[in-house]
Amino acid sequence: MNFVKALTVIQKKNNSLLCVGLDTDPKKIPAHLRSRKNGVLEFNKQIIEATKDFVCAYKINFAFYETMRKDGWTIIEKTRALLPSSSISIADAKRGDIGNSSSYYADAILNKMKFDSITVAPYMGKDSVLPFLEHKNKGVFLLALTSNQGAFDFQYKKIGNKRLFEEVVTISQQWNTNRNLGFVVGATKSTDIQSVRKLAPEVPFLVPGVGTQGGSVENVIKYGCTDDGLGVLINASRSILYASNGKDFADAARSEALKLNNEINFFRDKFF
Amino acid sequence: MNFVKALTVIQKKNNSLLCVGLDTDPKKIPAHLRSRKNGVLEFNKQIIEATKDFVCAYKINFAFYETMRKDGWTIIEKTRALLPSSSISIADAKRGDIGNSSSYYADAILNKMKFDSITVAPYMGKDSVLPFLEHKNKGVFLLALTSNQGAFDFQYKKIGNKRLFEEVVTISQQWNTNRNLGFVVGATKSTDIQSVRKLAPEVPFLVPGVGTQGGSVENVIKYGCTDDGLGVLINASRSILYASNGKDFADAARSEALKLNNEINFFRDKFF
Numbered sequence: 001m002n003f004v005k006a007l008t009v010i011q012k013k014n015n016s017l018l019c020v021g022l023d024t025d026p027k028k029i030p031a032h033l034r035s036r037k038n039g040v041l042e043f044n045k046q047i048i049e050a051t052k053d054f055v056c057a058y059k060i061n062f063a064f065y066e067t068m069r070k071d072g073w074t075i076i077e078k079t080r081a082l083l084p085s086s087s088i089s090i091a092d093a094k095r096g097d098i099g100n101s102s103s104y105y106a107d108a109i110l111n112k113m114k115f116d117s118i119t120v121a122p123y124m125g126k127d128s129v130l131p132f133l134e135h136k137n138k139g140v141f142l143l144a145l146t147s148n149q150g151a152f153d154f155q156y157k158k159i160g161n162k163r164l165f166e167e168v169v170t171i172s173q174q175w176n177t178n179r180n181l182g183f184v185v186g187a188t189k190s191t192d193i194q195s196v197r198k199l200a201p202e203v204p205f206l207v208p209g210v211g212t213q214g215g216s217v218e219n220v221i222k223y224g225c226t227d228d229g230l231g232v233l234i235n236a237s238r239s240i241l242y243a244s245n246g247k248d249f250a251d252a253a254r255s256e257a258l259k260l261n262n263e264i265n266f267f268r269d270k271f272f
Numbered sequence: 273m274n275f276v277k278a279l280t281v282i283q284k285k286n287n288s289l290l291c292v293g294l295d296t297d298p299k300k301i302p303a304h305l306r307s308r309k310n311g312v313l314e315f316n317k318q319i320i321e322a323t324k325d326f327v328c329a330y331k332i333n334f335a336f337y338e339t340m341r342k343d344g345w346t347i348i349e350k351t352r353a354l355l356p357s358s359s360i361s362i363a364d365a366k367r368g369d370i371g372n373s374s375s376y377y378a379d380a381i382l383n384k385m386k387f388d389s390i391t392v393a394p395y396m397g398k399d400s401v402l403p404f405l406e407h408k409n410k411g412v413f414l415l416a417l418t419s420n421q422g423a424f425d426f427q428y429k430k431i432g433n434k435r436l437f438e439e440v441v442t443i444s445q446q447w448n449t450n451r452n453l454g455f456v457v458g459a460t461k462s463t464d465i466q467s468v469r470k471l472a473p474e475v476p477f478l479v480p481g482v483g484t485q486g487g488s489v490e491n492v493i494k495y496g497c498t499d500d501g502l503g504v505l506i507n508a509s510r511s512i513l514y515a516s517n518g519k520d521f522a523d524a525a526r527s528e529a530l531k532l533n534n535e536i537n538f539f540r541d542k543f544f
Contacts, residue, residue, distance in 0.1 A: 023373070025376075061369070061373055063367075063369055063373040063374070063376040063377045063380075064373070064376055066376065066377060066380040066381075067376045067377075067379050067380045067384070068380075069345055069349065069380060069384060069385065070342040070343075070345040070346050070349070071342075072380075073341055073342040073345050074342050077341065077342070094367070094368060094369055094393070095335075095366070096366060096393065097333070097335055097366055098418065098419065098420040098422075099420065099422075101295070101333055101335040101336070102335070104297075104335040104336055104338065104339045105335045105338060105339075107339050108335075108338040108339045108340075108341060108344075109338075112339070112341060113341065121366070121368065121393045121395055122395060122426065123393055123394060123395045123415055123418075123426060123427070124415065124418050124420060124422050124423065125418075125420070125421070125422025125423060125424065125425030125426055125427070126421070126422045126425050127420050127421050127422040128420065128422050129422075143395055143396065146370065146395075146396050146397075147370065148370040148371065148396060148397070148399050148400065149397070149398070149399050150370075150371075150396050150397025150398045150399040150400050150401075151396065151397060152397065153397030153398050153443055154394065154395060154397055154436070154439065154440065154443070155395070155396075155397070157431045157436070157439060158431060158432075159429045159430060159431055159436075160430075164426070164429070164431075164436070167426065167429060168426065171425055171426070
């Protein structure tokens with residue numbers, strides 16, 4: 001099935017726009033797991049078990065796993081295998097290279113590792129992004145307006161009457177012949193989400209930046225959703241993963257995730 | 273030692289600006305190695321042995337290894353261990369994420385995997401790049417003007433009276449307090465190398481795009497070098513690695529690399 005359709009089906013079925021970011025820091029997991037050989041995998045397993053009945057997606061940020069080198073890659077794959085088919089998997093790898101090289105990243109992560117979607121960097125342009133988009137039934141979340149302070153360094157710079165992130169959003173949609181493109185749009189830039197939505201009325205947004213980074217859920221729903229109250233995936237990582245650093249971490253993660261999911265749905269009911 | 277100084281010392285000692293790109297495609301290595309379990313590693317080993325007396329750097333593009341997943345990461349590390357101390361190692365990984373995540377990529381690749389330098393994507397701005405630059409004795413090659421066709425999609429767009437790649441070069445040098453920043457500048461954009469050199473008179477350039485991609489060595493030397501005839505690392509990958517697909521591949525690679533090195537030094541003599 002087409003990625004965007006599959007995402008919509010799952011979001012409706014689970015009544016959820018919530019994505020849990022498995023950005024699992026080996027140094028931040030509870031002490032009783034930190035000493036265990038498979039501590040990170042066990043942590044991920046319990047987080048998934050505790051949240052899988054009400055989220056729509058899981059995002060795995062490769063940075064936290066690559067710090068464990070080849071063992072980290074094994075944990076990524078084992079974690080991917082634990083994700084329920086009732087959710088979308090996102091490889092948050094921010095890859096992008098000349099076409100020939102990008103095609104290898106795409107083959108590794110989308111084909112071999114079976115991720116449903118991936119985050120991709122736009123700087124190198126069309127031939128660096130196409131090898132990902134060519135995987136017709138997979139999704140590509142292109143970095144557009146990121147949640148960090150550094151977004152102001154280049155993404156807000158004016159090109160003619162557009163800002164760079166708007167230029168990225170406009171140009172890249174010309175490559176979207178398989179209708180499997182999405183954008184990363186930070187929750188911390190909430191009113192500007194509206195600018196991206198106007199330029200891309202139908203494309204899904206992966207929205208990091210609520211929780212620890214402080215973005216507003218209300219504004220994300222109000223300005224980011226498509227007309228049907230869907231179209232955004234709101235990601236939270238640290239606020240859920242580390243809600244407790246004790247043996248009750250999974251219960252605490254569930255409570256925190258449920259609270260956020262309820263907040264999201266409160267505003268969906270309010271605005272749609 | 274500071275990365276830029278170490279690079280200069282090696283370039284002078286080896287009388288070489290040549291970087292061999294170990295972008296080893298498991299499907300393109302000679303047939304007698306393709307069937308072997310450690311074929312890619314053996315291939316890399318022989319390429320390194322055949323070239324190490326006259327090159328200044330080796331670049332490992334992670335894309336080609338990640339297609340082998342965890343085994344690929346093992347090969348990256350084993351290849352890194354084979355690189356002679358008389359060369360600079362470059363992790364061509366094009367990473368970049370919010371600061372917290374970038375710090376994990378930097379820790380993995382620069383600390384744990386012991387690479388001397390890394391390629392980094394600029395789109396997410398200062399806090400995505402600083403965690404790499406903070407490794408004082410390591411080098412950071414920030415993507416500025418890339419060698420591919422897609423460079424025209426965003427990098428050439430005008431921001432005020434500058435083009436985006438010039439803006440990246442200007443702004444990022446403000447972050448270069450440890451003097452360990454470099455830029456990726458494609459050989460295929462040869463006259464524009466001069467624009468980057470004018471904006472960054474002392475910073476080393478990693479220059480892909482000669483060989484298979486067709487960039488001009490003469491223009492790279494003429495427009496890219498610093499005043500002392502140094503300051504650029506000219507990378508070639510496919511034209512060297514696959515100079516022969518038979519059992520003589522290492523000899524053929526040596527000949528091809530020597531030819532390119534001689535061409536580079538011919539123009540260094542001519543212009544400096």
